[in-house]
Amino acid sequence: MIDVDVVVVGAGVTGLTAAVRLQQAGREVVVLEARDRVGGRLLTETVDGVRLEIGGQWVSPDQTALLAMAGELGLTTYPRYRDGDSVYIGRDGIRRTFRGDAFPVPEATAAEIKRVAEELDRLASRMDPLVPWEHPDAAHLDQMSFAAWLAAQTDDPEARDNIALYVGPAMLTKPPHTFSALSAVLMAASAGGFHHLLDADFILDRRIAGGLQEVPLRLAARLGDAVHLATPVGHVAWTPSGATVGDYRARHVVLAVPPTLVNRIQFTPALPPVQAQMRQHQSFGLVIKLHITYETPFWRSSGLSGTAFSPYALVHEAYDNTNEDLPADPRGILVGFVSDTKADALLELDAPTRREKVLESLAAYYGPQARHPVAYYESPWQADEWTAGAFGTSFDIGSLTRYGRHLRTPVGPLTFASSDVAGQGFQHVDGAIRMGEAVAGALLRN
Ligand code: FAD
Numbered sequence: 001m002i003d004v005d006v007v008v009v010g011a012g013v014t015g016l017t018a019a020v021r022l023q024q025a026g027r028e029v030v031v032l033e034a035r036d037r038v039g040g041r042l043l044t045e046t047v048d049g050v051r052l053e054i055g056g057q058w059v060s061p062d063q064t065a066l067l068a069m070a071g072e073l074g075l076t077t078y079p080r081y082r083d084g085d086s087v088y089i090g091r092d093g094i095r096r097t098f099r100g101d102a103f104p105v106p107e108a109t110a111a112e113i114k115r116v117a118e119e120l121d122r123l124a125s126r127m128d129p130l131v132p133w134e135h136p137d138a139a140h141l142d143q144m145s146f147a148a149w150l151a152a153q154t155d156d157p158e159a160r161d162n163i164a165l166y167v168g169p170a171m172l173t174k175p176p177h178t179f180s181a182l183s184a185v186l187m188a189a190s191a192g193g194f195h196h197l198l199d200a201d202f203i204l205d206r207r208i209a210g211g212l213q214e215v216p217l218r219l220a221a222r223l224g225d226a227v228h229l230a231t232p233v234g235h236v237a238w239t240p241s242g243a244t245v246g247d248y249r250a251r252h253v254v255l256a257v258p259p260t261l262v263n264r265i266q267f268t269p270a271l272p273p274v275q276a277q278m279r280q281h282q283s284f285g286l287v288i289k290l291h292i293t294y295e296t297p298f299w300r301s302s303g304l305s306g307t308a309f310s311p312y313a314l315v316h317e318a319y320d321n322t323n324e325d326l327p328a329d330p331r332g333i334l335v336g337f338v339s340d341t342k343a344d345a346l347l348e349l350d351a352p353t354r355r356e357k358v359l360e361s362l363a364a365y366y367g368p369q370a371r372h373p374v375a376y377y378e379s380p381w382q383a384d385e386w387t388a389g390a391f392g393t394s395f396d397i398g399s400l401t402r403y404g405r406h407l408r409t410p411v412g413p414l415t416f417a418s419s420d421v422a423g424q425g426f427q428h429v430d431g432a433i434r435m436g437e438a439v440a441g442a443l444l445r446n
Contacts, residue, residue, distance in 0.1 A: 004028040006443060007243070007250040009233045009265075012040025013429050014418045015256030016219035016227075017069070017436025018443075023223060025444050030248055031223060034232035034386050038220040041387055042429065044211025048375040050333065051323055052291045055379070056391070056429050057212050058204040062192045063430035065437070066215070070208060073218040077206040081297075081320040082305045087365045089310035091158045095364060101199045103309065105158055112159035119153065120163070120185065120194035127189040130423030132182060133404040141182035142401040149181035161311035166197040169316045169339035171427070172394050173285025180397045190426035200307060200319070209325040212429065232386075237268045240412045252443050254415050256436070258393050260284055261386070262416060271411055278406050281399035282420070284389020286382055287339040288346060290315065290358055293375040297322050297332025299366045306334060308365035314342055315361040331374065336362065347382070354378070392427035393420040415439050 006022050008015045011033035019029045037043070043054040059066055059077060070077065085097035088104055096104040105113070127135045135141065141149070146167060150160045167184045168176040176184075188194035196202050208214055220227050236253060237244045243253045255262055259282040262275075270276070297320060299306050306320025321335035336358065338346050346354050355376055362370040381390040395403070407421045417439045422431025 001244070001249050002247055004030050004248055004250050006252045006254060007032060007245045007248050008254045008256055009245065010034075010040065010256035010418075011038040011216065011220060011227055011229070012256060012418070013042065013216050013219070013432035014436045014439075015254065016216050016223065017433050018254050018256060018417065018440045019226065020219050020222050021437055021440035022443060023226065025440070027444075029223070029226055031220075031227045032231040032233050032245065032248075033227065033229050036230045038227060038229070039213045039216040041381070041391070042213040042216055044213035047291075047377050048293075050291070050293045050331065050375050050377075051211065051326065052333075052377055053207075053211055053213075053321070054289070054377075055213070055381070057207055059206045059208065059212075059429075060191070060196070060203050061205055062196070063425060063428065065425065065433040066428075066430040069215060069433050073215060075214055075218070076209045078209055078324050079206050080204055081300075081322055081324060082201060082307060084300065084303045084305040086305050086307040086309070088308070089313055089364060091161065091312060093312070097304070101201065103162060105162070109156050109158045112154045112156040113162055116150070116153045116159060116163050117194055117198060120188050123185045124188040124193050127185055128423065129186055129190040129426060131404070132186040132189070133401045135182065135185065138182055138401050141185060142180045142398055144181050145177045145397055146179055146181050146184040147175075147177040149184070150176065165309070165311045165316060166194070169287070169311075169337070169342075171197065171391075173287040173339045173391060174394065175340045178396065179394055180400060182400050183394050186400065186426060190422070190424055190431070192424075200317075204319065207325075215429065233265060235266045235268065236414070238412050238414060243413045250413070252413050252415065252446070254417060254439055254443075256417050256439075258284070258387070258418050258420050259416070260388065260393055267414075271414075274403070274406055275411060278399070278403035281396050281403060282393045283396065284382075284387070284393050285340065285391065286343045287337050287390045288343050288382075289379040289390065290336040290338065291321065291375075291377040291379075292334045292336065292358070292362065292370075292373045294332045294334070294369070294373050296330055298369045299334075300332070302367070304366065310365075313361050313364060314338055314346070314357055315365075316342070318362065318365060334362065334366075334370075394427075415443070
């Protein structure tokens with residue numbers, strides 16, 4: 001048995017940030033990671049000769065914890081390509097181009113979108129995303145689905161579908177009837193307001209040169225042989241004063257894994273029942289991130305930015321994802337997303353049919369050239385046993401107020417952290433860094 005101060009389970013950004021901060025303060029730390037790589041939901045990989053960001057990739061200006069960490073690790077950023085017109089396909093099935101963040105919808109619909117968005121901003125401004133259950137309207141908002149809340153706000157279906165898009169398919173990646181209005185407000189508050197979710201130029205502002213996985217790779221390099229890969233943790237034995245994990249005995253264990261995967265670990269003694277109950281009410285959303293590579297970024301020559309949206313299309317959002325940090329590469333890359341029930345339906349099809357459907361959806365935005373890529377890739381997070389969904393986990397209706405206060409409560413020597421339990425930066429890398437630093441700070445004060 002090897003004695004250490006802290007065992008960290010999981011070498012995602014949360015676990016690696018916690019481990020680096022603890023080690024910098026002189027603590028003896030080991031990180032046990034199930035996969036044969038670090039980074040968890042961040043993976044930058046070359047597939048069919050194209051460098052892809054298979055997991056997370058974008059950074060927004062308010063993600064100051066991530067920007068500071070990138071700076072500390074010597075990483076630089078570059079802006080997402082966005083010059084030109086964006087495309088929107090409306091409820092009438094007509095394709096229209098536009099500039100800015102207001103979709104080209106009928107005037108009355110635009111007014112309704114603005115009004116409902118302002119109401120969401122008002123609700124978010126009264127929420128501390130670390131404690132959403134303390135919102136003045138928490139009980140009421142958590143008891144109704146976001147779809148029901150939207151239906152009560154406006155009779156305009158296209159306004160509802162657009163507002164729903166920003167929180168449902170694009171963020172929590174669940175249908176809006178399956179999560180509460182309070183969870184929707186949390187998503188907005190955690191990103192600094194609903195107006196940020198509406199603004200793709202803000203929320204998807206920049207990328208990290210070399211790919212976002214550089215963050216966990218460089219953190220892990222600092223930890224050296226304290227990181228043990230291919231070491232899944234299946235059992236944790238604990239007492240009030242310490243715990244045993246595999247070959248290690250520690251004063252503290254940080255479980256830096258998504259809540260859904262905490263439930264797969266056996267604890268002796270078992271965790272308090274409320275912990276297991278709570279995590280049965282948290283689940284991953286489902287989104288398929290698609291990378292489609294072309295000989296050139298052909299859409300640019302017809303004046304398009306590559307940005308495209310439609311609540312009514314299979315691919316509900318798409319962007320120019322060309323690797324601007326590799327200027328010698330002439331190829332153009334589009335990234336697109338198929339979410340929640342559309343993803344369920346897509347996954348029922350065989351691979352060639354899926355590809356055909358996705359290319360058909362892209363052709364509706366960019367024209368027939370979109371049907372002829374040189375490479376096509378679907379991120380497979382839902383089939384990966386060490387994630388099993390994307391982008392993150394969220395509560396079902398009513399559970400944020402019922403269980404939220406237990407989210408970050410330690411149990412004896414055990415502490416729980418991941419971007420899924422963050423306030424600011426919830427479900428994002430920024431939140432993972434904030435959680436890692438908060439956990440390390442709490443253990444150092446202990
Ligand atoms: P994880 O990255 O999930 O790390 C947990 C680690 O624990 C994993 O390495 C896992 O293998 C390991 N593990 C699990 N169980 C065990 C066990 N029993 N024993 C040992 N190890 C275990 N965020 C952004 O900020 N910007 C984006 O553009 C963005 N886009 C995304 C796109 C996709 C497709 C996905 C999937 C996510 C995206 N995200 C984005 C979210 C972001 O990637 C995550 O919020 C963040 O990386 C989570 O970090 P984490 O360390 O909390 O969890």
